[in-house]
Amino acid sequence: MIDEAAVDMVDLFGGPGGWDLAAQRLGLAVTGIELDHSACETRRAAGLGTIEGDGPADFPRATDLIGSPPCQTYPIGGKGAGRRALDAVLHFASQLAARKDIRSGLATLDDERTGLVLEPLRWVLEALDAGRPYRTVMLEQVPTVLPVWDAMARILRAEGYTVVTGRLNAEEHGVPQTRTRAVLVARRRDKAALPAPTHRRYSRSSAQNGGDLTLLPWVSMAQALGWGMTHRPALTVAVGTGAGGPDPSCVGGSGSRATLYGERDAGRWIADTRLKPADSLPAYRGGRKDMIRVSASDAATLQTFPQDHPFQGTRTKQYEQIGNAMPPLLAEAVIRGAMARELAARPSSQAA
Structure with missing residues (x-):
């Protein structure tokens, strides 16, 4: 009650x-x-x-x-x-x-x-x-x-x-x-x-320590997680949806994945060494086998939930809760x- x-x-x-x-x-x-x-x-x-x-x-x-x-x-x-x-x-x-x-x-x-x-x-x-x-x-x-x-x-x-x-x-x-x-x-x-x-507002043309010095620097994904893109925040945390339903393997949908791949190809992505190779290199999807994964715990951190927030349900349900919050x-x-x-x-x- x-x-x-x-x-x-x-x-x-x-x-x-x-x-x-x-x-x-x-x-x-x-x-x-x-x-x-x-x-x-x-x-x-x-x-x-x-x-x-x-x-x-x-x-x-x-x-x-x-x-x-x-x-x-x-x-x-x-x-x-x-x-x-x-x-x-x-x-x-x-x-x-x-x-x-x-x-x-x-x-x-x-x-x-x-x-x-x-x-x-x-x-x-x-x-x-x-x-x-x-x-x-x-x-x-x-x-x-x-x-x-x-x-x-x-x-x-x-x-x-x-x-x-x-x-x-x-x-x-x-x-x-x-x-x-x-x-x-x-x-x-x-x-x-x-x-x-x-x-400060993120800008591709401005360094993290640049811009309005009366404001704090924006927080990068690398700072939040200890890995990830080294020069910008993460993209929107959301559950990508395709023909097969919610896809909990990435941050955002296909556009976000493409951006992450671009970051990696430009040398600005740090692989998460905590992941096993099988986890970081899942099966081919859309012609790629190198899909970047973000764990539910990491996604929750990017949403600023406490590390111990007790998300319940299946893994897909946990990603849905995090992405929609x-x-x-x-x-x-x-x-x-x-x-x-x-x-x-x-x-x-x-x-x-």
Whole structure:
């Protein structure tokens, strides 16, 4: 049972706990709602508050809402069901704002995951109508969802929130990868803000110790793992998907693999000496037998999860959880930027 009185935040799409770990570090109580059983097992093993299922849950005392809706239908590298349905999703958002039931409309979408991007808006509006509005709303998704966040921003401003949206580059917040995320932050009776960069932006034309000297250098893959590309962060950590389903053998999809091969051919890749030859040289796939592998543990490190985070399920399920998660370090930056006033007011024993 979840103690509702102890819940500050609700994470609508909890996954393995990227947002939740960040919230806990900052002394915030959070419960995640998650449908995937393996992710729920990961959360439970990590001691994270978890509700398994996709039905609505009522948290009348929760003050803040966070979430990373499923992104599989929106990325440029995917099949594009979400991108094709973008106009419909924006229409459904306006209907939600008018307090209309959109369930029948969402059922017409090619992929049911596409419409889940509007679930946080439904929660926010229901909380408003119940007289217990969330003071903070923090959402993230792939960059192609930014038009949806912008539409939500207009709706929430009309409901009394201040809202900011934008793209955050993961390496600018200490995450050792070049992941870009679309983020929405909304605040009730306070100014919303996105976090300012703490690290330099990666650039092919700028050395790691170059650029803005008031910021920290970006963190390379070699620094994070002790191996890998020596002169840049990792590419986005994601599960490549092909005809055979999720491919957990690399960082990113085919484009990321091609970039890694280019790094290796240019002499900037350090082989992981911890791997056995059979592991580092898997069977031919796409005409190559030298596919670069990244272990689940390494992928989790690149996502800034603790080394001992207890990912559960099959190996493929573990990669899926890692690839789909919000990096805890990036989540912490968003929460700190959005909730600076509340965090500053907390006793030092509760603050990270």
